[in-house]
């Protein structure tokens with residue numbers, strides 16, 4: 001016998017009278033759906049009581065039945081709560097945010113991840129080995145805190161290694177890329193104690209585009225406009241996890257930007273896997289194998305021009321754009337725009353042409369240097385962030401020095417340094433010689449030091465200038481030892497210099513002229 005969608009643990013006596021009354025009450029069915037709006041435990045108890053000839057409210061049988069029902073029904077009839085945790089990039093954050101709104105629409109209650117919840121959803125990443133480990137640690141944490149809760153794993157790691165994840169003790173459901181946005185219907189079907197389910201398909205079959213945006217606080221929103229990637233960088237598993245390049249339409253993106261503005265957010269960060277490739281793909285037809293279909297005449301340059309016209313949004317940032325897709329017209333447009341901030345994040349990955357070739361990147365360092373020089377020529381105050389990977393196979397001391405010297409020479413503002421980690425099913429796995437982990441660690445440290453110096457230099461260069469700062473709410477990382485008892489707020493200048501100051505309610509979500 002099943003209660004809702006989980007097996008009942010009834011005593012033989014309970015089973016007897018339940019099955020008798022269920023059969024009479026629910027037209028001879030032995031399955032009772034406690035989710036059903038037709039089911040009312042109170043009425044059910046009344047019928048049982050009447051048939052037993054008990055009419056007094058204080059009947060001992062009534063207490064017995066109510067006790068059984070509170071055990072049977074409580075987890076089923078109360079609103080199920082769902083807590084989310086996101087690992088990885090801004091794209092994942094925007095998707096989690098949209099998925100959680102969809103789940104709420106289906107009647108579930110949203111909880112914080114640190115709270116007790118009936119269901120925990122982890123939206124995973126698989127860019128580095130750490131992301132895999134983090135996912136395992138989170139599942140263990142949930143197991144310790146709330147062993148009865150359901151655990152659902154989705155996201156890139158879930159698409160890449162569904163079997164491996166299903167073997168993590170405590171995981172109840174693994175959802176691949178195609179099912180990520182259908183979490184609500186899956187968790188309605190799910191019961192603790194069932195064997196772990198996997199709902200996944202080959203990535204070639206994942207062709208749809210799900211528009212998403214985050215609404216964590218009112219200040220800044222991550223808006224997903226593109227997904228997937230057609231490049232074949234030798235270290236990267238993202239194309240296997242997210243599929244071919246495909247995008248939203250400009251009309252949809254603009255509509256979402258208007259909705260975000262209506263919600264009060266003033267800043268939008270455009271996100272995607274390969275943003276500069278915007279314009280490929282369609283929302284409905286199945287894409288052919290190979291590259292995403294370019295069946296629209298839209299492109300990223302047109303997108304940013306149209307977004308610039310949306311009223312209510314005062315700031316846009318481009319989360320990251322490949323150097324070979326960052327055209328002069330995009331740079332020129334940003335330099336003229338009042339809304340697109342003087343801030344670019346451009347992945348370099350290596351400053352050695354030998355390593356760039358082995359990585360199968362689509363540019364050489366000379367092109368990268370040209371892009372940086374042109375940006376700085378038009379916008380000397382522009383902030384430029386750089387992704388770089390250290391310890392890629394074949395990166396000798398000399399080749400690493402090439403990267404270090406190249407980055408040192410560039411007029412850039414900060415680095416995001418990644419340590420290369422071996423990923424299954426990538427071409428880089430076959431490349432030799434492998435760089436020892438201790439060397440990778442040292443290289444990471446030296447580039448992080450360089451990044452610190454670059455950021456200091458960039459900030460110093462603008463000291464004394466008055467720049468517009470959009471302040472957010474309370475800072476989660478308030479350094480209370482520097483200002484004990486003082487609430488802190490943070491904001492960013494147009495060119496991405498972080499400002500921290502004592503909290504002032506009237507500045508939240510406001511742009512304030514600030515002397516650096």
Ligand code: SF4
Nearest residue numbers: 229231232233236238
């Ligand atoms: S451009 Fe290269 S690194 Fe970036 S997602 Fe595509 S394959 Fe991965």
